[in-house]
Amino acid sequence: EAGVTQFPSHSVIEKGQTVTLRCDPISGHDNLYWYRRVMGKEIKFLLHFVKESKQDESGMPNNRFLAERTGGTYSTLKVQPAELEDSGVYFCASSQIEGGVGFFGQGTRLTVV
Amino acid sequence: GDSVTQMEGPVTLSEEAFLTINCTYTATGYPSLFWYVQYPGEGLQLLLKATKADDKGSNKGFEATYRKETTSFHLEKGSVQVSDSAVYFCALTLNTGGFKTIFGAGTRLFVKA
Numbered sequence: 466e467a468g469v470t471q472f473p474s475h476s477v478i479e480k481g482q483t484v485t486l487r488c489d490p491i492s493g494h495d496n497l498y499w500y501r502r503v504m505g506k507e508i509k510f511l512l513h514f515v516k517e518s519k520q521d522e523s524g525m526p527n528n529r530f531l532a533e534r535t536g537g538t539y540s541t542l543k544v545q546p547a548e549l550e551d552s553g554v555y556f557c558a559s560s561q562i563e564g565g566v567g568f569f570g571q572g573t574r575l576t577v578v
Numbered sequence: 579g580d581s582v583t584q585m586e587g588p589v590t591l592s593e594e595a596f597l598t599i600n601c602t603y604t605a606t607g608y609p610s611l612f613w614y615v616q617y618p619g620e621g622l623q624l625l626l627k628a629t630k631a632d633d634k635g636s637n638k639g640f641e642a643t644y645r646k647e648t649t650s651f652h653l654e655k656g657s658v659q660v661s662d663s664a665v666y667f668c669a670l671t672l673n674t675g676g677f678k679t680i681f682g683a684g685t686r687l688f689v690k691a
Contacts, residue, residue, distance in 0.1 A: 468621075469621070471621075498678065498679070500679075500681075505683070506683050507680075507681045507683040507684070508622075508667060508669075508681035508684070509681070510678040510679065510680070521678060524678070556621070556622060558622075558679075566612070566624050566627065567679065568624075569614070569621045569622035569623070570621050571619075571620055571621035572621055572622075
């Protein structure tokens with residue numbers, strides 16, 4: 466069974482540009498989570514989808530971040546325009562039941578220069 | 579607010595040494611506790627978990643006991659191997675609408691041959 470996959474694995478962009486990260490959850494998992502780890506600090510929650518609906522987006526840092534989950538399948542996280550402080554590793558996780566142990570992707574390392 | 583604090587790294591040990599990585603938490607409810615591991619170039623993997631007080635989670639020779647009285651969940655292994663070199667994250671999950679996971683900052687472990 467395929468795990469959670471994230472694309473790209475690395476992205477280097479200039480300040481002010483736009484970047485879109487993608488997450489493909491495990492098939493059949495209704496719950497999808499985005500997290501990020503900035504500057505070697507703790508991994509912080511960004512938001513939680515249940516199918517295509519945003520259940521909790523309290524962790525989204527500002528309106529430069531837009532997450533979507535079309536049709537309740539894969540999800541995208543767009544950063545527009547990117548700022549230097551957005552650099553970090555963005556993780557996606559999915560689970561079958563809400564509160565269940567999430568299976569994590571390998572993360573996307575974003576570097577804004 | 580809810581949080582997880584774990585010892586700062588990096589931790590450097592020789593092979594077969596005893597490992598302890600301290601983790602304490604603050605939570606308004608009754609959390610489930612987890613240790614995740616990230617090996618170089620890979621995603622986060624669940625290492626072990628405990629869902630109630632005095633439970634002991636164990637996997638791959640690692641153990642951690644849920645101590646409600648000290649709000650701790652320290653990770654231990656009796657004899658580390660070079661292949662245990664990774665970043666270890668302590669985490670908790672609360673049933674507060676969405677079951678989002680709160681992570682510690684991570685502790686990097688280096689094991690020398």
